[in-house]
Each structure stands twice: as structure tokens, then as C-alpha cells.
């Protein structure tokens with residue numbers, strides 16, 4: 001039995017996998033002002049055209065440029081590990097595997113897309129990227145990628161995380177980026193929110209508005225915006241994770257997993273692992289594919305499927321997604337990267353189809369799972385990742401009850417070494433269970449009245 005299943009550099013996947021080519025019913029198109037589907041040109045002030053082409057592509061395989069691979073080799077292929085020590089502790093007949101994305105220099109899966117995004121922008125002649133960050137993982141990943149590639153980087157960091165995670169800000173500075181707390185006084189969107197809610201903990205929706213505003217108002221036209229999740233091209237770049245995992249499982253003659261799990265904020269690490277296996281499910285494999293969210297921000301399990309904006313200031317196109325409403329400001333839980341009101345349209349369409357089955361878990365159960373993980377496997381996981389660990393433990397216990405030798409695979413999206421303040425709050429008893437009350441969900445839904453309806457098109461096969 002191997003605990004570490006490694007691929008050689010020569011076996012790194014050379015193409016990204018695009019689920020849009022295989023979904024039995026295509027996702028609904030993004031809508032622009034007036035409710036009409038947007039054209040690729042309408043995205044041009046925000047993203048470079050080479051990335052927009054990927055965003056709208058329905059081509060199944062998209063080649064990864066050699067120069068991008070050369071940068072990814074710094075940490076890829078990432079290890080697949082077997083969580084034997086956790087298995088023994090749980091006395092489960094299940095075999096638990098996890099893809100260890102915490103080994104990248106910034107500590108998460110995020111550079112898998114930060115590097116290609118920065119590279120495509122540079123190819124297009126862009127000099128500076130702006131972005132938002134929740135937990136700080138994405139901001140530090142983009143800072144790292146921009147430094148490798150030679151672009152300036154500006155990060156709007158959600159206020160609550162900016163205060164909880166000062167070391168993430170320092171990491172961004174080490175990689176040469178400029179990081180400010182959001183809402184900030186630097187943009188119209190930020191100033192408006194500060195005037196209305198001076199003490200707001202901030203949200204990803206607000207930070208996105210600020211980053212987009214700075215990109216599109218650059219008088220020289222040399223700045224673009226970069227998003228760390230949600231959009232199709234981000235899901236695409238992350239599929240290197242699932243493809244590696246497949247090759248690694250095959251190399252030890254392991255069967256196709258029965259259960260696949262990822263935590264989901266905007267959907268990218270989950271999609272990265274799950275989409276290549278979703279293709280197998282579309283072709284007949286029996287796999288439970290589970291995106292996991294916090295009960296504090298339950299868009300997939302409780303939110304309506306609607307057309308909504310991706311940001312608070314309503315600057316993005318309308319996306320068809322499960323959403324708690326663009327104005328929703330989630331409770332300041334420590335899993336900052338899971339505090340987003342919406343979800344990737346590709347993941348949402350897979351949920352509508354019945355290919356993916358979302359689950360919500362409370363923060364206390366997640367921290368308990370993170371503690372069990374640290375005390376068995378050894379590593380300290382990010383608060384976001386703890387949601388995947390908690391679901392893996394639930395599934396391993398279920399396999400024990402059923403007496404089944406299941407194979408469980410989950411994405412270990414990042415380490416928590418910069419997130420110890422959350423562990424501090426948990427260990428000193430300052431955290432309590434929190435589920436978003438139904439009344440709040442109803443109120444959030446009301447802010448979406450009058451938005452175009454999103455049809456739940458599905459083949460009915462799952």
C-alpha cells in the first residue's frame with residue numbers, strides 16, 4: 001500500500017478538460033444589460049481576448065502552453081496521498097485518498113489558474129492585474145504568478161480576512177503586490193458601501209466590484225481584472241487536478257472512486273477535481289460527487305437557481321447560478337473563501353442535471369474534523385478545506401455503517417498555516433454553530449425579484 005502516489009513531470013497533463021463540451025444540457029448563457037446574451041466583445045474591457053475565447057469555448061480539450069507548464073512544474077504534478085492514519089482512526093473499510101494541493105508555493109490550488117491567467121494577460125500586452133481575495137489564498141496566488149511573469153498586481157482583500165490574516169497580506173507584499181482592505185476609499189463602489197455600512201466585514205461581492213472598477217477605469221487601457229473562481233476558464237485551468245488524480249489512481253490499479261468531494265466557495269477546486277470524473281459519470285460510471293459549503297452561506301443547498309450578478313455593484317453580466325443574492329453579506333466565518341453568494345455556472349448546471357449533489361456542513365463540525373485530521377494525518381488544513389475533510393469523514397463513517405469498501409477521493413485545497421486565528425477561536429470556545437436562518441434566505445431571495453428567470457433544463461438521466 002502506498003501512502004504517496006506520485007507522477008513524474010513527464011506525465012503531467014498537457015491539456016485542460018472542458019466540461020462544457022460534455023454536459024448533456026448546456027449551461028444558460030450570461031446575460032448583459034437588457035437581458036440579452038452577452039457577446040465576447042462585451043467582456044473585452046475586463047478580460048483579454050485570449051481568456052475570453054476560453055471562457056466561451058465548448059472545445060473538449062484545450063492545450064496547456066509549454067511556458068505555462070514550465071511554471072507549473074514548480075509544484076506539479078501534485079501528490080495524491082492515502083489518508084491511512086485517518087482510516088485507522090475511524091476504523092473504516094473505506095480507502096480515503098486526497099489530492100494535496102497545499103504543496104504549491106502560496107499553499108493552495110489557486111496558482112493552477114493564477115499562472116495561466118497572468119501568462120495570457122502578458123501575451124495580450126497587459127501590464128497590471130487587479131483582483132479580489134477572500135481568505136487571501138487567491139490574492140497571494142495571483143501576486144506569486146504576476147511576479148513570475150512580470151505584471152503589476154493589485155489586490156482588494158475582504159476587510160474581515162485582512163484583519164484576521166495579516167500574514168497573507170505580507171505574503172502578497174513579498175511577491176510584490178499591493179494589497180488593500182475592501183471596501184476601500186480607492187473606488188466609487190468602495191466609498192459608497194463605506195458611507196452606507198462603515199463597519200461592514202466586507203464580502204467577495206464588494207471586493208470584486210472594486211477590482212473590476214479599477215481595471216476598467218485605467219486611462220491607458222493596460223489593466224485587466226482576474227477572477228480566482230466561478231468563471232468557466234478558471235474551472236478549466238483547475239482540471240489538471242482531476243486528470244492527475246485519475247492517472248495516479250490508475251497507476252496503483254485503484255478503482256474509480258465511489259465518492260468525490262471538494263469544498264466549494266466559487267467552485268474551482270471542487271470542479272478541478274470533479275469535472276474529469278463527471279465526464280465518467282456522464283458516460284455511465286456510478287460516482288457520488290459532492291460539493292461542500294458552509295451552513296452559514298448555503299447557496300447550493302438552499303439558494304434559488306436564478307440569474308444574478310457576480311458582484312455587489314452589479315457590474316458583471318448576469319450569471320445563471322444558485323445564489324443568495326449579490327447584496328448578501330455572509331456571517332464572518334473563518335472559511336473566508338467560502339463566503340461567496342453565488343456558484344460557478346458550470347457546477348450549477350451539473351447540480352441541476354443531478355450529476356453533483358451539494359451538502360452543507362456547520363463550522364463546528366468542520367473544525368472538529370480539521371482537528372481530527374491534524375491529530376491523525378498531521379497537517380493543518382485551511383478552514384475552507386476542513387469542509388471537504390468533514391464530508392470525507394461523514395462518508396467514511398457511512399461506509400463503516402454499511403460495511404462497504406468504498407473509495408473516497410477528496411481535494412485537499414490548501415494548508416491552514418496562515419489561518420491559525422480560526423483554530424484559536426475554535427480552541428478557546430469562541431465559535432458557535434451557525435446556519436443561515438430561513439428568514440434571511442427568504443430576504444436574500446427578495447432582492448432578486450424582477451431578475452430574468454433561470455430555467456432548470458435537464459436531461460432527466462440522473
Ligand SMILES: Cc1ncc(COP(=O)(O)O)c(C=O)c1O
Nearest residue numbers: 137229265266267268269337414
Ligand atoms: C484553501 C481554499 N480552498 C477553497 C477555496 C474556495 O474557492 P473555490 O471554491 O474557488 O475553490 C478557497 C478560496 O479562497 C481557498 O483558499
